[in-house]
Amino acid sequence: MRKRGFTLVEIMIVVAIIGLLAAIAIPNFIKARETAEKNACIANLKQVQGAVQVWAIDTGAASTATPADTGVLSNYIKKWPKCKTVAYVIPAVSADPVCPNVATNSDHVL
Numbered sequence: 001m002r003k004r005g006f007t008l009v010e011i012m013i014v015v016a017i018i019g020l021l022a023a024i025a026i027p028n029f030i031k032a033r034e035t036a037e038k039n040a041c042i043a044n045l046k047q048v049q050g051a052v053q054v055w056a057i058d059t060g061a062a063s064t065a066t067p068a069d070t071g072v073l074s075n076y077i078k079k080w081p082k083c084k085t086v087a088y089v090i091p092a093v094s095a096d097p098v099c100p101n102v103a104t105n106s107d108h109v110l
Contacts (some may be wrong), residue, residue, distance in 0.1 A: 008070070027093035041099055041108040044081035048088050048097040049110065056093040063094040083108065 037055055051073045054063065067073055067090050073080070086100035099108035 009068065038100045038108055044083065045097045045108070045110050047077060047081060047097065048091070052093055052097075054093060061093060064092055066090060068093045097103065 053065060054076050055061070055067055055073055056063070069090070073090070082088070083099050083101050088097055089101055091097045096110050099106070
């Protein structure tokens with residue numbers, strides 16, 4: 001009688017194919033994650049800038065004014081955004097907000 005099953009060579013070929021596919025796919029997943037983080041950070045920068053601009057219009061603040069803290073902007077942003085784990089710094093009305101992780105994320109700009 002002949003036994004049914006896979007030979008060692010067949011199993012090694014399947015493992016090699018899976019390893020090759022993983023070697024191709026993993027770098028693409030990492031790049032996609034970095035792109036998603038960048039896009040989320042830029043969207044947060046736009047929200048911060050919009051909140052500061054609306055605050056300036058509502059209060060009649062000068063272009064060099066800066067809101068005192070995030071509590072002042074609570075009527076304009078529901079929850080203060082963060083890039084990864086660090087909160088954004090409130091910019092002056094005429095300035096663009098900056099990513100708090102600027103040392104590691106130099107491409108997170110408006």
